[in-house]
Amino acid sequence: MQTNFTAEQLADPHVATxxxxxxxxxxxxxxxxxxxxxxxLGNELDSPRGRIYLIKDMLENGRPAxxxxxTHIDRCLSCLACTTTCPSGVDYMHLIDHARMHxxxxxxxxxxxxxxxxxxxxxxxxxxxxxxALKAAALGRPFAGLLKRFKPLEPFGAMLDLAPxxxxxxxxxxxxxxxxxxxxxxxxxxxxxxxxxxxxKPEINAxxxxxxxxxxxxxxxxxxxxxxGSLVHHMGREAQALEAARRNVDVxxxxxxxxxxDAIIITASGCGTTIKDYGFMLRLDLAYAGKAARxxxxxxxxxxxxxxxxLPQQExxxxxxxxxxxxxxxxxxxxxxxxKTLLKKAGFVVxxxxxxxxxxxxxxxxxxxxxxxxxxxxxxKVKNIEATKPDLIATGNIGCITQxxxxxxxxxxxxxxxxxxxxxxxxxxxxx
Amino acid sequence: xxQIGFLEPRPAVLSRRREIVADLLDLLPEGCLVxxxxxxxxxxxxxxVSYRRLPLAVALPETTQQVAAVLKYCNRYxxxxxxxxxxxxxxxxxxxxxxxxxxxxSKMSRILEVDYANRTATVQAGVxxxxxxxxxxxxxxxxxxxxxxxxxxxxxxxxGMNSGGAHCLKYGVTTNNxxxxxxxxxxGTIVDLGGxxxxxxGLDLLGVVCGGEGQLGIVTxxxxxxxxxxxGARPVLFGFDNSEEAGACVTDIIxxxxxxxxxxxxxxxxxxxxxxxxxxxxxxxxxxxxIVEVEGSEAEMDAMLASIIxxxxxxxxxxxxxxxxxxxxxxxxxxxxxxxxATGRIADYICMDGTVPLGxxxxxxxxxxxxxxxxxxxxxxVFHAGDGNMHPLILFNANDPEDAARAEAAGNDILKxxxxxxxxxxxxxxxxxxxxxxMRHQYTDIxxxxxxxxxxxxxxxxxxxxSKVFPLEGRPAA
Numbered sequence: 001m002q003t004n005f006t007a008e009q010l011a012d013p014h015v016a017t018x019x020x021x022x023x024x025x026x027x028x029x030x031x032x033x034x035x036x037x038x039x040x041l042g043n044e045l046d047s048p049r050g051r052i053y054l055i056k057d058m059l060e061n062g063r064p065a066x067x068x069x070x071t072h073i074d075r076c077l078s079c080l081a082c083t084t085t086c087p088s089g090v091d092y093m094h095l096i097d098h099a100r101m102h103x104x105x106x107x108x109x110x111x112x113x114x115x116x117x118x119x120x121x122x123x124x125x126x127x128x129x130x131x132x133a134l135k136a137a138a139l140g141r142p143f144a145g146l147l148k149r150f151k152p153l154e155p156f157g158a159m160l161d162l163a164p165x166x167x168x169x170x171x172x173x174x175x176x177x178x179x180x181x182x183x184x185x186x187x188x189x190x191x192x193x194x195x196x197x198x199x200x201k202p203e204i205n206a207x208x209x210x211x212x213x214x215x216x217x218x219x220x221x222x223x224x225x226x227x228x229g230s231l232v233h234h235m236g237r238e239a240q241a242l243e244a245a246r247r248n249v250d251v252x253x254x255x256x257x258x259x260x261x262d263a264i265i266i267t268a269s270g271c272g273t274t275i276k277d278y279g280f281m282l283r284l285d286l287a288y289a290g291k292a293a294r295x296x297x298x299x300x301x302x303x304x305x306x307x308x309x310x311l312p313q314q315e316x317x318x319x320x321x322x323x324x325x326x327x328x329x330x331x332x333x334x335x336x337x338x339x340k341t342l343l344k345k346a347g348f349v350v351x352x353x354x355x356x357x358x359x360x361x362x363x364x365x366x367x368x369x370x371x372x373x374x375x376x377x378x379x380x381k382v383k384n385i386e387a388t389k390p391d392l393i394a395t396g397n398i399g400c401i402t403q404x405x406x407x408x409x410x411x412x413x414x415x416x417x418x419x420x421x422x423x424x425x426x427x428x429x430x431x432x
Numbered sequence: 433x434x435q436i437g438f439l440e441p442r443p444a445v446l447s448r449r450r451e452i453v454a455d456l457l458d459l460l461p462e463g464c465l466v467x468x469x470x471x472x473x474x475x476x477x478x479x480x481v482s483y484r485r486l487p488l489a490v491a492l493p494e495t496t497q498q499v500a501a502v503l504k505y506c507n508r509y510x511x512x513x514x515x516x517x518x519x520x521x522x523x524x525x526x527x528x529x530x531x532x533x534x535x536x537x538s539k540m541s542r543i544l545e546v547d548y549a550n551r552t553a554t555v556q557a558g559v560x561x562x563x564x565x566x567x568x569x570x571x572x573x574x575x576x577x578x579x580x581x582x583x584x585x586x587x588x589x590x591x592g593m594n595s596g597g598a599h600c601l602k603y604g605v606t607t608n609n610x611x612x613x614x615x616x617x618x619x620g621t622i623v624d625l626g627g628x629x630x631x632x633x634g635l636d637l638l639g640v641v642c643g644g645e646g647q648l649g650i651v652t653x654x655x656x657x658x659x660x661x662x663x664g665a666r667p668v669l670f671g672f673d674n675s676e677e678a679g680a681c682v683t684d685i686i687x688x689x690x691x692x693x694x695x696x697x698x699x700x701x702x703x704x705x706x707x708x709x710x711x712x713x714x715x716x717x718x719x720x721x722x723i724v725e726v727e728g729s730e731a732e733m734d735a736m737l738a739s740i741i742x743x744x745x746x747x748x749x750x751x752x753x754x755x756x757x758x759x760x761x762x763x764x765x766x767x768x769x770x771x772x773x774a775t776g777r778i779a780d781y782i783c784m785d786g787t788v789p790l791g792x793x794x795x796x797x798x799x800x801x802x803x804x805x806x807x808x809x810x811x812x813x814v815f816h817a818g819d820g821n822m823h824p825l826i827l828f829n830a831n832d833p834e835d836a837a838r839a840e841a842a843g844n845d846i847l848k849x850x851x852x853x854x855x856x857x858x859x860x861x862x863x864x865x866x867x868x869x870x871m872r873h874q875y876t877d878i879x880x881x882x883x884x885x886x887x888x889x890x891x892x893x894x895x896x897x898x899s900k901v902f903p904l905e906g907r908p909a910a
Contacts, residue, residue, distance in 0.1 A: 001481055001780070002830035023831075026776035027481040029520040033560055033584040042539035042558070043463075043492055044519065045471055053474035068471050085583070087709050087773030 001025045004060050013284055015059060018098050022056050025049075025090045031082035036359045037075050040376050045072045048082035048092055055099045064106035065099075073099050075373060077366050078234055079327035079359035080273075084334075093332075094280065100236030112152030117235055120365050125195045125227030125244070127174070134199065137163035148371075158371035162402060164200065171202030176223040179209050186216040187262045189305065190255050192275070195227035197268050197398040203429070204267050204398070207420035208302055212265070214424055215309055219265070222255045230274035233281070234364050245278045246288055249295050256298075263300040267416060269397040270364060273332030275299040301329065302416050303396060307338040314347035314422050321348045321418065322390035324381070324404065326397035327359045339396055339415045346422035351388040355380070362403035374403075382407040392431065394418055436524075436865050438485055438899045441531035445488065445511050452511060453489055456533065459501045464539065466490035475516070475534055479581075480524035480866055482782065482836060487514065487528035492536045496614060496622055496652040499535060503650065504620025506533055512895050513618075515646035517558060517589030520581045522772075522783050523864025525593060525645055529899055535650060537588050543567050544653065550628045551658045552611060557588030557651050561595075564656065573658040576603035579860065580769040588651050594643030596860035598694040598768065599725075601818035603659065605860065607642040612655035615641060615648075618891045628655055640886065645862050646897040648890040662727035665693065667764045668737060670744050671718030671751030675699055675801075675813070678720035679793035681747040682817040685724075685740055686790055692736065695818030696723040696768055702775075702814040702825070709774035710767030713760065715751045722817065723768060771814040772825065779810070780830035784843050785867075786850030787821045787859035799849045800824050807842040809835075821859030822850065848873055863901045871903055884908060 003022050010016045031048035032038045038047035045054065054069050065073075076096055083092050109117070123129045141160050148157035174193050181187075189212065197204060209219045229244030252264055266272040274281075279293035321343055329335050343350050361367055361377030385393055386408060393412040395401060405412050411430040421427050445452070453467045466472060467489040476484040488511070493499045506513050512532040519526045528534050537558035545554040546568055553564055553575065561582040564575040578597035579585055585595070591613065596605040603609065612626030626638040641648050672678040675697075682695055698706065698714070698721045707714045714721055724740055726733045741752060755761040767774075775781045788796050797813065804811040804826060815823040824846055828839035847857050847867060851874050857867045871880060884902055888894065894907065 002836075024776055026479070026773055026780065027477065028479050028581065028773040028776070029518050029584045030581065030770075030773055031584075032518055033562070038538075039541075041463075042541060043466070044474055044536070044538065045466065049519075050474040054470070057470065057473045066470065068468050072471075087770035088776030089709075089774075090776075 001027055003056070009062060014098050014101070018055070018059060018095050021091045021095045022052065024088050025052055026088050028088070030087060031085050031092075034081040034085045034357050036077055036079060036081065036361075036377055037373060039358065040373055046075050051076055051099075052090070052092070052095065055095060058099070058102070065103040066107070070103055070107055070109070073103060075370060077327070077359045077361070077363040079363060080331035081327065081357050081359070084331045084357065093277075097233070100234065101238045102236075104236030104238070110152070116155045116369065120368065121232050121235060121237060121240070124231050124365070127195055127199050130196055131167065131199050134163050134167055138165065154371055155368045158368045158374075162367060162406060167199065168202055171198065171206050173206040173209050173221070174198035174202055176221050179213050179219040179221075181216045181218045182214050183216050185218055188218040188220070188259055189263045189265045190220050190222055190252055190261050191265045192228065192267070192271060193221050193225055194268055194271060194398075200402060201398060201414070204414045204416060207414070207417045207425060207428075208265065208267050210425050211416060211420040211423060220255060220259070222251045224251045228271040228274050230271055231364055233274060242281060242285070245281055245292065246285075248275070249278060249282070249288060249291050252295050252298070253291055261298060263305050264295065264298045265302050265305055266299060267302050267396070267414065268399075269301055269326045269329040269333060269335075270399055272299060272301045273328040276333060301333060301335055301396065303339040303342055304335055306342055306419065311342065311345055311423065313345050316349075317347040317422070319348055319391045320351060320389070321392055321394045322351050322353050322385045322388045324353065324360065324385060324393055324395040324400060325356055326395055326400045327363070329396050330357070339394070342419055343394060343415060346419050348418065348422075351390055353381075353384040353388050355384050360400050360403050362397075362399035364399060367403055378403055378407045386410065436483060436869060437904060438529050438865070439904060441529060442510065442512070445509075445531040448509070449488055452509070452533070455505060456489060456491060456502065459505060460491060460493060460498055464492045464494060464498070466492065475519075475528060475536075478516070478519040478521040478524060478526040480522055480527065480782075480864065482830070482840070483524050483527050483865060485527055485529045487532050487534045488530065490534040490536055492539050494539045496616060499650055499652050500616045500620040500622050502533065502535055503616050503618055507619045507893070507895060510893060510895065512898050513650075514897050515588070515592065515650050517586030517592070518560065518584045520585040520589065521593065521862065521864055522785065523593075523858065523861045523866040525589070525862050525864040525897070525900060527865060537586060537652070540652060541586075546658075547628065548573070548658070552628050552655050553658055554653060554655050555587055556653055557591075558586050561585050561587060561590055568658055569661075572661050574661055575656055576600070576609050576659050577606050580772060582769070587654050587656065591642050591651050591654060592644060592646045593860065593862035596816065596819070596821060598696055598765075598816060601695060601816065602691055602693045607639060609657045610638065610642055610654060611657055613638060613641060613651045614653035615651055617649045618893070618896055626655065643862070645864065645901050647887050647901060648896070663729050664733060665725055665727040665761070666733050666737070667694075667723050667725040667755050667761050668740075669714060669751065669753040669764070670722040670724060670749050671715040671753075672720045672722070673718065673748060673750055675720040675797045676794040677747045678722055679797055679817070681744055681749070682722065682793060683790045684743050684746070686818060688739065688743060690736060690739055692724050692726050692740065692818065694723065694725040694816070697721070697813065697815050697817035698723070698768070698771070699813040701810065701812035702771055705774050705778060705812060706767035706771050706814070708777065709770050710763050712763040712767040713753070714764075714767065715753065718750055723764060768814070775812060775825050775827070779827035781812075781825040781827050782839055782843055783861070784822065784824045784826070784846050785858045785861040786847050786855055787819070788850050788853045788855035790820045792853040792855065793817065793820060796822060796849060796853050796855075800846050803842050803845045803849065807838045809839060809842055816859070819859070820855065844870060865900055868901055869903055871901070877906065880906070
């Protein structure tokens with residue numbers, strides 16, 4: 001597609017990158033078909049092609065963001081289904097990232113929206129604060145309906161709906177330390193402890209550590225690690241995201257120095273997509289570009305790593321699993337077969353729900369900031385999952401687990417919890 | 433070289449912009465009218481992205497009644513209307529103009545009824561082509577015409593352009609698979625044409641409307657024919673040392689009375705582009721490739737393939753490769769159907785759509801290469817060879833106006849070559865604005881006057897998609 005940027009504009013490296021991305025788009029419109037918001041709203045402005053055009057217009061004219069553009073960019077889930085569909089190889093992810101940065105720098109959001117986003121950015125990435133907030137939410141639950149009646153407060157109502165009724169006890173697996181391999185050591189990995197996940201579902205990393213150590217892999221949870229930065233990155237708060245990225249790069253490089261790492265294991269695919277992008281995010285930081293690229297190359301989803309360990313075929317368990325591929329898994333990281341192959345090997349019957357490419361509406365903080373669209377997508381996802389008549393649902397992202405669990409009675413687990421059980425671990429509590 | 437012109441915007445409409453927007457807001461539910469200047473920008477073009485015009489407003493109605501209300505209003509006040517489906521037109525069929533209200537059908541995307549007894553599906557116009565097949569696939573049916581953009585393009589747009597696709601060689605194009613439409617006339621009258629029966633009484637108005645490029649009314653619903661899926665289907669790759677032999681092979685296959693489901697052609701540049709995207713396992717050491725799909729029982733497929741292979745050998749075929757699995761077959765088609773978009777990885781392009789008699793394939797391929805070379809440009813050929821529907825993709829740099837002008841000029845020369853070889857300007861993409869001024873090369877003034885008389889009978893004020901199809905000069909006065 002033709003672009004109109006001056007040499008002066010192109011001197012900004014962010015604009016230069018976006019210009020290259022825009023040049024690849026041929027405006028064919030294929031992306032509209034697999035975009036969850038276009039399919040739901042039927043307006044091209046809420047499709048990748050429409051957003052690409054809005055961003056192009058805004059950047060070419062060097063304009064600050066305005067309310068209209070922000071509305072449509074905010075409605076993007078960043079599910080990246082469009083990048084799987086796009087035949088031209090348009091790097092939509094980095095274009096929308098740039099747009100979000102531009103919005104953050106040039107647009108003043110309305111008061112309630114600003115407040116909501118500030119609260120999310122100040123609480124979610126910090127496990128201690130998040131735990132406290134969830135405890136408070138339990139008390140606030142009766143007011144959810146009331147909050148949702150006042151549009152600007154709707155996100156707070158959505159938060160209360162999503163907050164679990166009971167919080168699990170913190171697990172030792174979340175604490176820094178080394179978990180030695182059982183038997184001869186075949187590998188050494190770091191595990192990302194994460195921010196929201198250890199508060200909501202500590203059993204995921206506990207299962208990962210049990211499984212990996214049983215398979216002869218030493219797992220280290222490094223001291224000093226922080227949230228991957230994904231949450232603030234998707235809000236356009238780039239400085240905060242890069243600070244988190246640099247901190248983690250330092251921590252993991254120290255760990256490599258200390259004992260070598262075969263991989264950095266990530267059990268939430270949303271975080272995986274971001275950490276694999278550290279190399280790009282820090283490309284302009286000369287001190288960190290190389291180090292970040294090294295970290296990104298080592299980042300592996302837990303199923304991606306397990307697929308290299310050649311696990312044996314287990315006996316059939318007589319359980320049917322609907323596999324929900326998180327967007328960050330299938331579109332962000334292009335991991336599509338490994339989790340299903342592992343589950344089949346582990347003895348489960350695996351079903352693919354229809355419209356598997358469509359997002360469940362979780363998308364980080366989307367289900368809080370855009371509760372209406374998110375609710376529609378959740379209903380559609382749950383209907384498709386339930387149509388496969390599964391005994392349980394497996395997925396690889398904490399956001400999807402929280403979202404889908406509020407829409408169905410069918411138990412939903414992280415893939416690795418089932419694999420741990422199938423390869424000698426304990427039966428997940430929800431199945432007992 | 434001159435750019436393709438649009439009609440001058442009507443000052444009387446532009447000056448009333450504010451009132452028109454206010455009135456349309458009253459006619460439509462909340463969230464169904466786009467009118468903020470910046471929000472209009474993404475609607476300024478379709479997949480023929482070289483041309484752009486901002487619309488006055490974009491209406492996104494949810495019902496036929498709302499479409500009728502908007503049309504009635506626009507007709508009353510002389511406001512031009514441009515219909516839009518998914519905006520995937522390669523000929524600029526959905527490009528608006530400054531004084532026009534776009535009526536987008538994207539919110540009308542439901543499948544209303546599937547009737548296996550009559551083998552029909554009744555769908556809203558904004559349903560995508562592929563969604564129809566997806567909805568009936570589990571029951572063993574499909575909707576046959578399959579434009580490469582079938583993932584995204586809408587049935588309404590398919591009807592407007594009488595779209596084809598790879599599998600139309602055997603099953604025919606849209607008009608052969610369309611049984612009825614709900615059509616909103618320019619004055620807001622809602623009419624039903626055709627129905628579930630295979631033929632309707634009276635004049636074949638459905639035949640006129642299909643391919644009407646949104647100038648005869650706006651289709652809001654369609655009744656389409658469903659076809660039972662064959663027992664099996666197998667795409668087979670045939671690689672040749674040169675394009676002429678591949679072209680001659682196609683001519684001989686059809687000449688021998690063999691009608692496979694599809695015969696698709698790709699030349700070397702196109703093979704490289706598609707393989708890079710899909711990893712379909714296309715042979716890379718050949719100059720031209722045919723994808724021939726046969727279908728039916730194993731015995732039927734074997735027999736037909738044997739005859740085709742024999743003919744291919746007479747043309748010195750270098751590689752014959754059968755797909756070994758459903759996944760491989762799907763990748764072969766994924767690569768082919770993504771060819772245009774995948775070309776975006778290496779260059780900007782404009783896609784031609786000339787159709788020629790099969791006996792002329794080799795001649796036109798050679799001529800195309802000469803024309804493109806004359807302008808100092810590159811070309812990738814990927815097209816429906818079985819029905820002579822050629823799609824040279826002329827590669828250029830959109831940020832270089834001179835290059836863009838050369839590409840357009842080369843395209844015009846290629847289309848004239850197709851017409852001169854006994855073919856026509858468009859096989860399936862429609863005339864749109866792209867080929868509008870070439871219509872005089874294909875038709876005499878008398879031909880054009882008759883066609884315009886038919887068009888004017890539906891829309892006397894020339895309000896519907898007015899800058900398209902017919903040359904701007906010599907139109908009958910309203």
